[in-house]
Amino acid sequence: MTVRLSGSAALRWMLLLTVLAVGTSCRSVGKTLGDLLVPVGQEVEMGNQYAAELSKELKELDDPTVQRYVQEIGQKIVAVCDRQDIEYHFTVIDDPKTVNAFAVPGGHLYVYTGLLLAADNESEIAGVMGHEVGHVVARHSANQMAQALVAQAGVGAVQNALSTEGGTDWLSLAGGMIANVGAQGYLLKYGRDDESESDALAVKYSIKTGYDPEGMATFLEKLFELSGGQDPSTLEAIMSSHPPTRERVENVRRLIADAGNPGGKVGRDELKSIQARIKKR
Ligand SMILES: [Zn+2]
Numbered sequence: 011m012t013v014r015l016s017g018s019a020a021l022r023w024m025l026l027l028t029v030l031a032v033g034t035s036c037r038s039v040g041k042t043l044g045d046l047l048v049p050v051g052q053e054v055e056m057g058n059q060y061a062a063e064l065s066k067e068l069k070e071l072d073d074p075t076v077q078r079y080v081q082e083i084g085q086k087i088v089a090v091c092d093r094q095d096i097e098y099h100f101t102v103i104d105d106p107k108t109v110n111a112f113a114v115p116g117g118h119l120y121v122y123t124g125l126l127l128a129a130d131n132e133s134e135i136a137g138v139m140g141h142e143v144g145h146v147v148a149r150h151s152a153n154q155m156a157q158a159l160v161a162q163a164g165v166g167a168v169q170n171a172l173s174t175e176g177g178t179d180w181l182s183l184a185g186g187m188i189a190n191v192g193a194q195g196y197l198l199k200y201g202r203d204d205e206s207e208s209d210a211l212a213v214k215y216s217i218k219t220g221y222d223p224e225g226m227a228t229f230l231e232k233l234f235e236l237s238g239g240q241d242p243s244t245l246e247a248i249m250s251s252h253p254p255t256r257e258r259v260e261n262v263r264r265l266i267a268d269a270g271n272p273g274g275k276v277g278r279d280e281l282k283s284i285q286a287r288i289k290k291r
Contacts (some may be wrong), residue, residue: 012291016279043160044153053152054096057116061099064114071104071123073291079284080121083132083238087140090218092211093147098141102126106288109233113142115151123288128232132277133225137212140219140226141252146212150204200252209258213265222274227262230254 071077077100085102096117108124119142121135129135145151159168200208209226216223233254266272 040153040157041149043156044149047156047159048149048152050095053149054116057114058117060114060116061118064118064120068120069104071102071288072103073287076123076126076284077102079276079280080126080135083136084119084139084143085138086219087143087215090215091143091147096146098143098146104291109137111142113146113151114144115144115149115155119143119146121176126281127285127288129229129281130232130278131221131225133216133221133275134229134232134283135225136216136219136221136277137223137226137229137280140212140215143215144208145204147211148204148207149227150200150208154200154204205252205258206261209262210251210265213262213269217269217274218274220274222276223262223266223269225273225276227259227266230259230262234259 023251042169080102081100088098098117098119100119100121103120103122106123106127108122109128111119111125113119119139121139126135129138149201209230212226213223216226231254234256
């Protein structure tokens with residue numbers, strides 16, 4: 011359930027106190043705090059600012075064919091996903107040494123060429139992108155941000171920020187925190203519950219878009235195996251933001267089995283031609 015509140019800061023503040031007082035599990039408290047403290051409008055505004063910063067720091071891949079390829083997979087997932095109140099943007103980052111994909115609040119998602127090269131087929135890409143869309147759908151960043159705000163800024167500061175109509179103070183408070191933790195800071199803070207929720211959404215979206223959900227399992231497995239051997243620096247980013255574990259692989263396999271092993275599009279050749287374009291550069 012989503013609680014959407016606009017206007018009354020006092021009401022939000024009272025609800026915040028109630029949440030803090032009666033919260034039962036971390037996950038539900040985080041979710042409720044996120045709904046209270048980070049309304050969708052602010053999530054999107056912050057995400058847009060964040061994306062503007064990232065566009066200066068990261069190198070977008072200058073290849074419309076590859077960009078379109080990733081955007082088309084992304085939009086297929088968006089069409090079936092559980093959150094339609096925001097716009098989604100997909101960007102390929104030109105960095106073949108980094109196996110990573112991430113989402114910032116508000117619907118900006120990034121896929122590195124290193125991840126496109128590390129995958130064996132399109133269903134693996136769809137699985138990873140479904141996982142990232144899952145983080146956005148479940149508002150994990152907003153929830154983490156709200157918890158961090160309360161923890162770091164203190165309840166008093168949050169109270170002051172909330173008491174300003176329009177939330178301008180809130181934005182500057184949150185903006186200061188984002189500057190402190192640096193780019194991707196919040197992305198490293200997904201908890202185990204967040205990861206498993208996003209994995210489950212990835213499986214669901216793969217099935218709904220007609221991709222073989224096995225792609226999510228095999229890619230996770232690959233990352234998990236690589237974490238033992240290969241140069242950890244190339245994998246560092248995805249490992250730290252979405253650490254692959256045996257438990258995650260097993261959970262994903264169980265979800266696929268529960269869904270009756272539906273199979274679906276694998277897309278080996280499609281990805282091969284995209285990889286060839288990236289390698290030629
Ligand atoms: Zn994740």
